[in-house]
Amino acid sequence: MPPMNTPALAGFAALLLTLAACSGPDQPEIHRTEAVAAGDVAISGSWVRAVGEGVRMSAAYGTISNQGDEPDRIVSLASPIAEVVELHESIEQDGRSMMRPVNGLEIPAGDEVILEPGGYHVMLIGVAGPLVEGETYDITITFEKAGDLSVPMMAMSGKSAMTHVGH
Ligand SMILES: [Cu+2]
Secondary structure (H helix, E strand, O other): OOHHHHHHHHHHHHHHHHHHHHOOOOOHHHHOEOOEEEOOEEEEEEEEEOEOOOOOEEEEEEEEEEOOOOOEEEEEEEOOOEEEEEEEEEEEEOOEEEEEEOOOEEEOOOEEEEEOOOOEEEEEEEEOOOEOOOOEEEEEEEEOOOEEEEEEEEEEOOOOOOOOOOO
């Protein structure tokens, strides 16, 4: 590499770092909880939407990967913070954003499934008390093969609003 390029590259790198550092608390990527794993299945970047006192619904997200040679499948969900924990899918129907429960979710072998606003999510119904930003709350995801995976979810107030209209 010619030496004359070095300052420009260094400047570019510094700019990228500055942009990353400027991302506020509305960027869940920066504050998400560490990856946890059970068997071949791991979850990274997990977070739950922070809600105030009296708000009875929230949702949790993350990236579920399967390093194994066979597909695995989410068979059930549970959490002490909500009466009902379901797997949901957000869909567009007649121009409206809707959600519907999903009966299990397959994680293909050597692949990953992303739970994110506007897509698949863990739906928390009957949330007990506020979910305070920066606190972590456990959600247990049970896989057919990998078994129970207890996931600490950090509460975040992401700026992409909950798409729970028409629930
Ligand atoms: Cu939902």
